Amino acid sequence: MPFPEGVASVAVRYTITSPAGGGPGEGTLQLMPTVPAIRIPGADGVFTGGGTYHFADGQLLDSEGEQVRLLPTNVDGANPPVWAWLGIESVNGAQPRHFYFALDADAEDVDLGAVQQLAPDLTQYLAVPGESAYDAWRRAGNDGTEADFLASLVGPPGDIAAANDYTDEQLGQGLAAEVARADAAYDPAGAATAAQTAAVDTATADATTKANAARDAAIATAAQDATTKAGNAQTAAVTAAASAAAALYLPKALLTVDAFMSQPGTKVFGHRGAGMVCPEHTEVSYDYAIAHGIQAMELSVNVDSEGQLWCLHDLTLDRTTYNTGALNTYPSTGVAQRVLTNGRVLHGQGWTDQPMVPLRTMLDKYLGRVVLFLEPKGNDAVVPLQNLLTTSYPHAPASVIWKAHVGTSFTWPKNNGYRTWCYVDDASSDAVLDGKDSLVDYWGVSTSMSSARRQQIVARGKPVFSWPVYRRSQRAALEADGIVGLMSSDPVYVRGTTAQATVSRWDQQVKESGGTPMSDYTEAAALKFSETDGWVSINRSRGTYGLGRYCPIVPGAGGYRIQIEMKYDQLSGDLAVHGGLYLGKSSDDVYEFSTLNATPGYHLILRQNGVLRLYRHLTTQTGGVALGAGDIATDAVVAGQSMTLQVDVTPTTIEARRLGNAAWTTGPIADTTHRGGYFGLSNGSITDTAVRPFWRNLAITQL
Structure with missing residues (x-):
């Protein structure tokens, strides 16, 4: 787990008892902060952290076999200052459970199985986004430390403390000076006493006036500060409540686009799920790919006559189902109940006919777990897809790549925070690519494109993915050209290097x-x-x-x-x-x-x-x-x-x-x-x- 340079971390273990028959438990522990990000003074960027780790015999190890280390929850100056760790325990032989805990920076080799677990309501802390008040004070031209800034919040000189100091001074050294001056100025008997009395009265009146002014200023400042803090607290509470509500649906994207792309080696994506092994764009096809460890897959999308989105590559049902005609002429109930895919034609009569799958089913099942390439194939599916993502899946940009042909628009996905994959024709000119470049994160080239042209597109400097990849020999040629992503309808085979069997079935x-x-x-x-x-x-x-x-x-x-x-x-x-x-x-x-x-x-x-x-x-x-x-x-x-x-x-x-x-x-x-x-x-x-x-x-x- 990466940590900002100079920030302490704590080594952790996990010791529990197996529910299956005593002895040490074994399974996985998913760890994540209860806030989206933590900013640490003096460290670049923010800390997000988290991951899923295997435990056995009390050891908690990362993917490289190293002991897991976590960020303490009490790092000095952290924003937010209060947060907790969430642990989701999946023990072999038992239902998953979750718990919250704090982690002290001075602790060493903590056993998370023995930590004090916190109540869920103690975890609802969220850093308020935006510029801090101190940064705004400095940007306005003020010089000074954060202590100077805090001192400026209590009001100008003349507050209660200043008034008390002034009164004490007048009743002490100031009063003696007034008496001496009066004695020197008036010779008649009693003049000094009168001057003294007048000085005392004047000083008292002045002190009272300044004290009242200071009191009023302090009250006004405190009231304004309380109002500001109440507003900030309300905003934070609303944000935290919204975050908590969203967390009930998807606590955290387990795999983001950026995290996936940062993994070493060539990336392999499921094309149409695993369309050359299972009936394409069906739930079983997606399940097959993901069950075998494929971490990214394509979902082609089209729309029916009622605006429901379905996973389907073609505009019509002719090729992949027993029905004919355009999908957008069928009602939702008809598609759900009567349309079955004919995968047996390509994949053998041992297959049972598979129903078509609504896009929402796959988003609910896999969004955040894997990276999804989403492509509306028909023009009438574009706006319904945009609306669905905006209203029901606001967290989608973290784990979705918007996929589209070079001839379509990429303005909406880029304006809404999505990574974009633009696949091009073999004859697409450099001028065409230049016109799209500012809106494109990844380029797409076909396996039929010449090696020389693929290398030219790679040389543009952005990651390039290729499709459709069916053979390991294609993979070798594409990797030699600098291609870093392969979209394959047989992703398990293309990704592999060894035989999967020695006897046929x-x-x-x-x-x-x-x-x-x-x-x-x-x-x-x-x-x-x-x-x-x-x-x-x-x-x-x-x-x-x-x-x-x-x-x-x-x-x-x-x-x-x-x-x-x-x-x-x-x-x-x-x-x-x-x-x-x-x-x-x-x-x-x-x-x-x-x-x-x-x-x-x-x-x-x-x-x-x-x-x-x-x-x-x-x-x-x-x-x-x-x-x-x-x-x-x-x-x-x-x-x-x-x-x-x-x-x-x-x-x-x-x-x-x-x-x-x-x-x-x-x-x-x-x-x-x-x-x-x-x-x-x-x-x-x-x-x-x-x-x-x-x-x-x-x-x-x-x-």
Whole structure:
């Protein structure tokens, strides 16, 4: 936790008893100040602090494994002077609870499980914003210390204290001087006494007059001061009450845009939730991304005929639901009760149809927990979105990025405190970007834009995000161009670097994270699931499908083995057509048989006449290079009959076989050319999808 330089901090622990059966409790403790910010004399900026920390065996540790340190609540000169810490305890096995506590600057290694807990009403303190009275006094041209300023508040000389001093002086030394003067001036007997009496009367009258004036001035000053303080107290009370009421809804933004962007490394955002893994812009899609640790996601917004905002990318329902027509022609009740998304088309029939989700549902659920990119897709959704945020979510600017195309206006979001992401067309000129620059915090470039142009936009000096990112190979290229944010419809896979599984579960009939078809959001390229027995296929001419969920393969000391079942339900008139696997690639970029590909690897084929072959494919030629002795004759394929293929890749050799006969093998071929860990399914030379291959029961083992 960062602290202003020179400000003390206190190390804290947390010791509690587990409700599950005694012994030390374990869980998380969220800590936050009860005021939005604390200003400390001599320190730049303000302190906001807070965070969520893990505790076990009495230790309370931050994300780097260091003991948590907190700002004391009694720092001298702090503004506000009185505040407290709020703790929200989430113990494994128990309901969360919250408590308030103070923390002394002189304390050492405090156990928060044993601190005195404060009543909630003691936490309602809030610093009054604006310039201090002392700063205004100095700005008006006055010189002096804060003590001089305080002295000036009690009124000019002549107040009660000054009057008393003056009276004492007149009745002492002043009176003696008057008597001496009278004695010297008048010779007649009794003259000195008369002068003395007159002097006393004069001094008394003068003192009384000045005392009364001082009293009146003091009373007036005190009354004015009391009125000012009462007004300030009322303002502070109203502000604190409003803050407390808002806190019931959202106590504190757990993740702000600025905090998220300050994190090291490339940022990965959920695109349409996780639209290539779950039905896009549905609650389950957002939940999937956030449950896997994605800290930022996009919410596209459109409006129905009654002004209700819904999470939807298109202006119409045609592409993503079973309905047709523009959303703004449907009433709210109709959308809520009758419109279901058709995610099964892209993601497999194992999915149940998902309802559309109102924007308010997602804001209530996730605003403040994660960073949200909000984009009104239709012009008629802009004002309703602005009104909703202003009236119901005034704290939204802390955690929302306003997303819009370069051709739209950014004036409203900037005037209302929002960060802005402006995504541009591949052909957008520098002049167009210059016209928007003052209203833009982050630029957006597409993955189809040339690398040179992306680098030019990065060179403008503002953070640049790219969309849509589906593959790890895209991530590598974008990072090389200086892109710092990736908007991905498969954010969990793109963010990762390791395999997520070694055995398939295609019997579930749902698309897996890491599945990379030849083109995204295209029904023809999507993986097809059979209704029974866990078979999958690619219903596209010469189609391929990357299996990123299982990549990169981690070999053992002796290498690795890929084993998979394969069948042809129908046979072609040309039994030389083939399908199989591609493997050994160092990248998850697209592969296609008999085509120039970006990265090399191997290609295993099984023709419908039973011939097994293994090829090495290059980036410089369309045809493969045959490995081994040549064609391996196996039994001719029987329609509908399952066959098992196996590939062993060792540090020095590669061998392919069809199980069922010891002779059906290429034998170990000495070849160390390609040892990349990415592979996938391939329709090979098949152009008639009726005779395409099917696969199931994939398993990867270390050798």
